[in-house]
Structure formats: C-alpha cells, structure tokens
Amino acid sequence: MGKSLFQKVWDSHSVGTLADGRTQLFIGTHLIHEVTSPQAFGMLRDLGLKVKYPSRTFATVDHIVPTINQDAPQDPLAAEMMQALQKNCDDFGVTYFDLRSGKQGIVHVVGPEQGITQPGTTIACGDSHTATHGAFGAIAFGIGTTQVRDVLATQTMALEPLKVRRIEVTGDLRPGVYAKDVILHIIRLLGAKGGIGYAYEYAGDLFDRMSMEERMTVCNMSIEGGARCGYVNPDAKTIAYLSGRPYVDMSDFDATALRWLSFASDADAHYDDIVRINASDIEPTVTWGISPDHGVAISENIPDPAHASSEIDKQSIEEALAYMKLPAGTPIKGVKIDVAFLGSCTNGRLSDFREAAKYLKGHHVAAGVQAIAVPGSQIVAIQCEKEGLDQVFRDAGFEWRAAGCSMCLAMNPDKLVGDQLCASSSNRNFKGRQGSSTGRTVLMSPVMVVAAAVKGYVADAREVFGMD
Amino acid sequence: MSLEKVIKVSGRGVFVPGADIDTDRIIPARFMKCVTFDGLGEFAFYDVRFDPSGNRTNHPLNDARFQGASILLAGMNFGCGSSREHAPQSLRKYGFNAVIAESFAEIFNGNCTTLAMPCVVASADDVAILRAAIEADPQIEITIDLEKLLVTTSAGHEIPVTMPDSARDSLTAGRWDPIQELLDNNAKIEERAKALGYVA
Numbered sequence: 001m002g003k004s005l006f007q008k009v010w011d012s013h014s015v016g017t018l019a020d021g022r023t024q025l026f027i028g029t030h031l032i033h034e035v036t037s038p039q040a041f042g043m044l045r046d047l048g049l050k051v052k053y054p055s056r057t058f059a060t061v062d063h064i065v066p067t068i069n070q071d072a073p074q075d076p077l078a079a080e081m082m083q084a085l086q087k088n089c090d091d092f093g094v095t096y097f098d099l100r101s102g103k104q105g106i107v108h109v110v111g112p113e114q115g116i117t118q119p120g121t122t123i124a125c126g127d128s129h130t131a132t133h134g135a136f137g138a139i140a141f142g143i144g145t146t147q148v149r150d151v152l153a154t155q156t157m158a159l160e161p162l163k164v165r166r167i168e169v170t171g172d173l174r175p176g177v178y179a180k181d182v183i184l185h186i187i188r189l190l191g192a193k194g195g196i197g198y199a200y201e202y203a204g205d206l207f208d209r210m211s212m213e214e215r216m217t218v219c220n221m222s223i224e225g226g227a228r229c230g231y232v233n234p235d236a237k238t239i240a241y242l243s244g245r246p247y248v249d250m251s252d253f254d255a256t257a258l259r260w261l262s263f264a265s266d267a268d269a270h271y272d273d274i275v276r277i278n279a280s281d282i283e284p285t286v287t288w289g290i291s292p293d294h295g296v297a298i299s300e301n302i303p304d305p306a307h308a309s310s311e312i313d314k315q316s317i318e319e320a321l322a323y324m325k326l327p328a329g330t331p332i333k334g335v336k337i338d339v340a341f342l343g344s345c346t347n348g349r350l351s352d353f354r355e356a357a358k359y360l361k362g363h364h365v366a367a368g369v370q371a372i373a374v375p376g377s378q379i380v381a382i383q384c385e386k387e388g389l390d391q392v393f394r395d396a397g398f399e400w401r402a403a404g405c406s407m408c409l410a411m412n413p414d415k416l417v418g419d420q421l422c423a424s425s426s427n428r429n430f431k432g433r434q435g436s437s438t439g440r441t442v443l444m445s446p447v448m449v450v451a452a453a454v455k456g457y458v459a460d461a462r463e464v465f466g467m468d
Numbered sequence: 469m470s471l472e473k474v475i476k477v478s479g480r481g482v483f484v485p486g487a488d489i490d491t492d493r494i495i496p497a498r499f500m501k502c503v504t505f506d507g508l509g510e511f512a513f514y515d516v517r518f519d520p521s522g523n524r525t526n527h528p529l530n531d532a533r534f535q536g537a538s539i540l541l542a543g544m545n546f547g548c549g550s551s552r553e554h555a556p557q558s559l560r561k562y563g564f565n566a567v568i569a570e571s572f573a574e575i576f577n578g579n580c581t582t583l584a585m586p587c588v589v590a591s592a593d594d595v596a597i598l599r600a601a602i603e604a605d606p607q608i609e610i611t612i613d614l615e616k617l618l619v620t621t622s623a624g625h626e627i628p629v630t631m632p633d634s635a636r637d638s639l640t641a642g643r644w645d646p647i648q649e650l651l652d653n654n655a656k657i658e659e660r661a662k663a664l665g666y667v668a
Contacts, residue, residue: 015660018649020638026660028667036552038503047647052657056667064501077501084503121666128551128575144553144579145505146645154650155667156657160634192488193545196574226548228574291488312544312592316487409497409550418520430492430549437496437515 002266004164005120005233006199009139009263013122015156022158028121029056029138030151031107032094034085035063035411036126040148041088052155054093058116061085061098062106063411067374067401071099078412092152105377105403108132108345112216113379115245119234120263124151129345129427131222134231135215136238137263139199141229162228163197163272168204171279176462178355179214180347180425180445182206184285186218187225188295190275195227198272201265202232206279212241213351220346221427224292233264286458287429287443288332289320294429296332298448298460304329323431324440325419332458335442338420340371340453341434342398344408347425347446348376350383356446357392359465365397366456372399372414374406398453410435423452473642474584477566478611479538482528483599484513489542490549491576495558497550508554509561529562533606541598542569546587547576556580566612568619568629570595581635584644588612588629590619601625614640 003011015024032040037059044050051057064078073079089096097103097110104110108129111117119137123130128142143157150157167186187194200222207215215232222230239257242248249256283297296302302321305328308314321328326335342348342356353373365371373393375381381403384390390400407414408426415435416422422434422441429441442458451461461467499511517527524530540559546569547555556579559567566586577587590598601608601623609622612629614636619627638644661667 012664013660015653015656018634018646019643020634020641020646022634022638022646024650024653024656026657026664026667028664035500039505039553042504049651053661053667063497075501081501081503118666126551126553128549142551142575144551144556144575144582146553146579146582150647150650153647154654154657155661156650156653158634158646158650160632192548193571193573196545196571223549223551223575226545226573291490293488312487319486409492411497411501428490428492428549430490432496432515433492435498437520 001270002268004201004265004269004271005137005231005263006139006162006164006201009120009122010161018158022160024156025122025159026156027124027151029058029116029123030155031111031123031125031130032057032059032148033063033107033127034061034081036145037088037148038081038084039145040152041092043149044152049153051092051094051152056155057094057152059085059089059094059096060104060107060110063405063409065404066412067404067406067414070402074413102378105380106345106348106405108220109348109376109380112136113377115242115248118242119238119260124157128223129220131229132216132220132345134219134222134229135212137231137234137260139229139231142223162199164201165195165198165273165275166201166203166271167275167277169206169277169279170204171206173206173279173282176284176447176467177282178445178447179210179217181282181285183218183221184287184295184443185282186277187221187293188285189277190225192224192291192293193226195222195225198227200225200227200230202230207232208235211351212237213349216349217346221292224427234260284445284448284461286332286448288324288326290323290429290431292427292429292443294320298333300332301329302326302332333460335458336421337369337423337452337457339416339422340365340369340449341407341422341424341426342372342446342449343374343376343406344426345376346427348374348380350380352425352446353384353389356450357389359447359461360396360450360454361392363396363454365453369453369456371397371453372401372407374401375403377403407434409433423449423458425449471642471645472584474586474639474644475615476611476613477539477586478609479565480536480606480608481539481541481598481602481610482534482537483541483602484528485543487544488548489546491547491552491555492549494547494555495552500552500554505554505557508558509563512558512562538563538565539610539612540564540567541595542567543595544570546572548573551575553579556583556585560585568595568598568612581638581644584639586612586614586631586639588619588631590627590629594627597625598627
C-alpha cells in the first residue's frame with residue numbers, strides 16, 4: 001500500500017511522539033502577521049526564549065493595514081500593532097516584508113509569490129486560511145497564538161495526525177464556473193463540519209488542469225469545510241510556478257524538482273474516504289446564509305425552512321434568513337446589494353483581477369453600489385497596474401485600493417455599515433464578519449462580484465456578460 | 469514546569485443556542501486590535517449580547533438566571549472559522565472553565581486545551597437534557613469528570629462524554645501546555661532539521 005502526500009510529509013517531519021500521544025511535528029516554514037503574533041512574542045520574552053530558526057520565519061502585515069494610505073493608519077491600535085511587529089522582527093531577527101519592501105501583502109499571497117511555499121514541506125501560520133499553501137503540495141496548518149509561540153521557540157508543534165479524504169473532481173467546468181464555485185460546491189455538499197479530522201486531497205483531472213492560483217483558491221477554503229488543511233499534489237505546473245522565485249534555490253533545481261514531485265501521493269495510496277464529483281454538475285455558486293455551507297447555485301432559490309430535512313436544519317435556516325433579511329423560497333438572483341468587494345486571500349491574485357476586468361470592461365457599477373478592488377499584495381497591485389487593469393476597475397466605478405485583507409474581516413477601515421449587503425469574493429459569510437454586527441455577506445467568484453456590482457443585485461454572470 | 473492537573477471541572481451552566489458558532493461570533497475581529505490578551509473577557513459574544521445601539525439583547529449570557537455560569541453548553545461545530553486564540557482567551561477571561569458541545573471545530577478545541585479549558589462532546593440528546601435541566605433550575609451544579617469521561621449534575625444526571633485521548637491525557641496529567649516537552653527534544657529537532665535538507 002502506497003502513501004498519500006499527507007502521510008509522506010507527516011512522516012518526514014515527525015520529530016517524535018509526545019507523552020500525551022501527539023506527534024511533535026517539525027514546521028519547515030512559519031509565516032506570521034501582526035494580529036496573532038504579538039502575544040506569542042510576549043510569551044517568548046516572558047520565558048526568555050529565542051526564535052529557533054529565524055531564517056525559516058517570515059512576517060508581513062496584512063489584517064489591519066489601511067488600503068488608503070497604507071502606512072498611515074488613523075487607528076492608534078493599528079499603528080501600535082504594526083510597530084510591535086516591526087520591533088519583534090528586529091529583536092528576533094525575522095525577515096519582515098514590510099510596507100516599504102514592495103513585497104507586503106496578505107500572508108497567503110506573499111508566501112507563494114516569494115517561492116517560500118514549497119512542495120513536501122510543513123507550513124504553519126496563526127491564520128486559518130494557511131491551507132492555501134496546500135496548492136503546492138505542502139501540508140499547511142492554521143494555528144492559535146500559543147502554538148505560534150511553540151513554533152517560534154522550537155520550530156515544532158504538538159499535533160494529532162489527520163485522516164485523508166480524497167475529493168476527486170473530473171470533467172470540464174461549464175463556462176462561467178470558476179475555482180471558487182468548485183470549493184463553494186464542495187463545502188455545500190460535505191458541510192461546514194464535514195472535514196473535521198481530515199486533510200482534504202483535491203484530485204482528479206479538473207485540479208490537474210487548474211492553474212496554481214486556481215488551486216490556491218480551492219485549498220484556501222478547506223477550513224470553511226472543517227478541514228484543517230487541504231492540498232493538491234505537486235506537478236509540472238507547480239515546478240514551473242516556483243522556478244526562479246526569490247526563495248527558490250536554483251543551484252540544482254532539477255534535483256529539487258524531482259524531490260518535490262516525489263511527495264505526490266502514490267497511485268495505490270490509502271485514503272480514509274473518497275468523494276467523487278462531476279465538474280459539469282457545478283454551477284456558479286453563491287451563499288444565502290451565515291455559514292459557508294449555506295450555498296446555492298445561482299439558478300436556485302433560497303431554502304425554505306418549511307422544507308427542511310430536520311428540526312435542527314429548520315432552526316438553522318430560520319436563524320440565517322432572519323439575519324440575512326431574505327425571504328424563504330425565493331430566487332437568490334435579484335437580491336439587492338450595497339457593496340461589492342473584490343480581493344482577499346481567496347481571490348485577490350492577478351488571475352482574479354484579470355478575469356474580472358475582462359468582463360467588467362465597458363460596464364459601469366450600478367448607482368448606489370460601492371465597489372472596491374483590493375489586490376492581495378503589493379506585487380499583485382503592480383502587476384495589475386502594468387496591465388492597465390486598475391484603470392478598467394476605476395473606469396467602471398470601482399475604487400482601486402492598496403494591498404491587504406481589507407473587507408474580508410474588516411479589521412481596517414473597510415467595513416460594511418449597518419445591514420449593508422456585500423457581494424464578496426472573500427471566504428466567510430459569518431454574522432458581523434465584514435465589520436458591522438448586522439452586515440450581510442454573499443460569497444461568490446470574482447466574475448460574479450463584478451456582475452453583481454454592474455447590476456446592483458446578485459446576478460448570473462453568464463447572463464450579464466453573455467458567457468457561453 | 470509543573471502545571472495544574474485538570475481532572476474535574478464544576479460549575480453552573482449556560483446554554484448558547486445554534487450550530488456552527490464561529491470564532492468571529494465569540495470575539496468579533498475589531499477586538500483583536502491588541503498586543504496582549506488582557507481584557508478580552510468583556511467582549512466575549514459582544515455583537516450578540518449587545519444590539520448596534522449598545523443595548524443588552526436577550527442573549528443567554530445576559531440572562532440574570534445564568535450569571536456566574538462557568539460551563540458553556542453549545543451545539544454542533546462550536547468554534548469554527550478563524551484560528552484566533554482570542555476566542556478561547558475571551559471565554560476563559562469571561563469566566564468559563566469548560567465547554568460541553570455536540571462537536572467542536574479542531575483548531576478551537578486545541579486552543580482551548582492549551583489554556584487548560586476542557587472541551588467535551590455530548591450527544592445532541594444529552595445536550596438537550598442538560599439544557600432543559602439548567603432551564604428548569606439554573607442553580608444546578610454540573611461536574612465534568614475527565615478521568616471517567618462523565619458529566620454529572622446535582623440533579624442526578626449522568627451523561628457520557630468524549631474528547632480526544634491526547635487532550636484528556638494532557639489535561640489530567642498536567643501537561644496541557646507542551647512547551648517544555650517540545651523544548652526538551654531540542655537535539656531531536658535539530659537532527660530532523662538536518663535530515664530535511666531544506667531548513668539549514
């Protein structure tokens with residue numbers, strides 16, 4: 001019986017078994033940011049400890065950064081957090097992609113961009129969307145702050161092994177259906193808690209054909225399905241993407257590439273579960289409620305609690321509809337929006353802006369809609385600007401902003417107001433997620449976000465832009 | 469480093485209804501603008517305890533009958549979403565010492581254990597029984613026995629619960645903060661780093 005990539009990476013990074021039965025796992029790369037690291041550095045200082053491998057630790061600032069005048073936060077608490085990160089990186093010798101570096105951005109955009117994210121490695125970050133890095137065949141975990149301390153101090157952490165579920169998607173996507181729709185569909189199918197205890201291996205010819213950026217979009221939202229990590233096996237595309245990036249050692253690259261590829265799951269690998277999906281069954285998918293598994297195809301209706309399968313389900317639908325102020329059993333298409341947000345670690349990369357701009361060109365944002373486009377990193381921003389994409393967005397009535405997490409979690413000034421409804425390319429539609437305790441989020445792909453922005457309501461991009 | 473052994477946790481309970489209660493709900497992101505965990509307690513469940521004008525809602529944590537409760541009862545997939553340790557930190561500082569739920573999200577569960585706050589899983593029926601019991605008499609004392617994996621109440625309930633073996637061991641043996649053991653393995657860590665090739 002062969003091994004899955006998860007098993008190979010786990011075995012090669014295992015330091016030993018701890019007294020409580022957990023594995024002490026070596027973490028090859030530690031990514032940190034301003035929100036979940038300051039307390040961890042505080043704990044290191046209290047214990048008189050150093051960072052064990054400063055050269056394997058990389059920092060950037062993303063969550064609280066303003067997207068207008070990035071380096072001049074009006075919020076004194078945000079300024080304090082940015083200063084604390086700078087000081088911690090200086091004191092402990094950690095590489096910091098700061099605002100002046102030209103490399104700052106959302107931590108899950110920066111890692112791959114710099115070639116820090118590599119196949120067959122373990123990665124940890126105090127952020128649940130760390131699974132994004134799994135697109136490269138890395139095993140990447142979101143962790144809490146005490147674990148950030150553990151990884152800083154020892155480059156290891158205590159962890160239970162996971163089971164592996166292979167999610168095989170085969171066939172071609174229909175026009176207007178994107179990687180975001182694929183992961184929203186998977187989460188809808190398996191549920192927000194379906195992945196607890198599992199790593200998700202995304203496999204099948206659909207993922208083989210996906211670009212690295214599309215794979216990142218899918219892996220990014222593994223946690224929304226309850227899975228702590230998700231990955232795609234490394235292949236020629238992975239190698240091509242990484243070749244020549246700043247943190248990739250090119251001295252014996254052929255050997256490196258072969259080593260990376262050797263981590264891919266064996267053909268006879270053991271899986272604890274296998275799920276098979278036809279790509280052609282997937283429609284543009286959007287959320288209607290307050291959990292990422294509250295998804296429907298754009299052609300479908302918002303659920304009706306009267307038709308719920310159980311009492312629990314009924315209560316859950318009722319709670320969600322009351323919060324969302326949406327009528328049961330009516331089409332999701334046509335729900336009025338107030339804000340359109342394009343960005344985040346899920347969909348804030350060059351290909352996302354390219355694809356959205358391709359369809360947005362020649363259209364204008366509907367009256368009364370505030371639309372913002374937030375590149376995932378300074379490098380993405382520059383790439384977009386070189387291609388003139390920023391101008392496409394500006395001409396259409398979007399605000400073109402600087403890099404950061406922005407309205408995905410609204411720790412910076414980009415927030416919904418009152419019960420505004422946002423068509424969002426981000427990853428979470430939780431109550432209050434976008435900065436207002438009554439704000440509402442409808443998750444969708446970038447092209448669906450621009451379709452909604454243009455129409456002023458949740459729309460089918462295939463109809464709006466005549467895609468077929 | 470000698471840590472307290474967490475074998476039994478007792479206190480009054482409060483039930484927070486709903487499935488998939490995420491860590492944004494437990495501690496909204498705006499309260500994470502801080503460089504220490506001090507003072508997070510008052511913001512636990514803030515946006516559901518207060519309406520947008522700052523008035524108290526009818527959330528169970530605002531219910532006078534449940535003031536002083538130290539055991540949180542919840543539904544499925546409690547603590548999902550963001551990995552923010554600010555969530556269990558805020559619950560701990562609010563005054564909770566344990567959570568009983570139908571199921572837990574993984575990162576949250578691990579974060580709680582590291583703070584010596586046990587998370588135990590009971591069946592949906594048993595959570596409903598406990599809920600009804602504290603509704604009927606908010607003063608009843610709930611005890612979670614981690615060695616026996618049993619929840620008992622002063623009203624005579626006996627409810628079996630589960631938790632990961634490693635969490636149970638680390639709590640009952642007083643090694644829920646693993647830092648010392650991780651540090652003690654320094655030689656093995658360096659050996660592993662060397663063997664991996666990409667670290668040095």
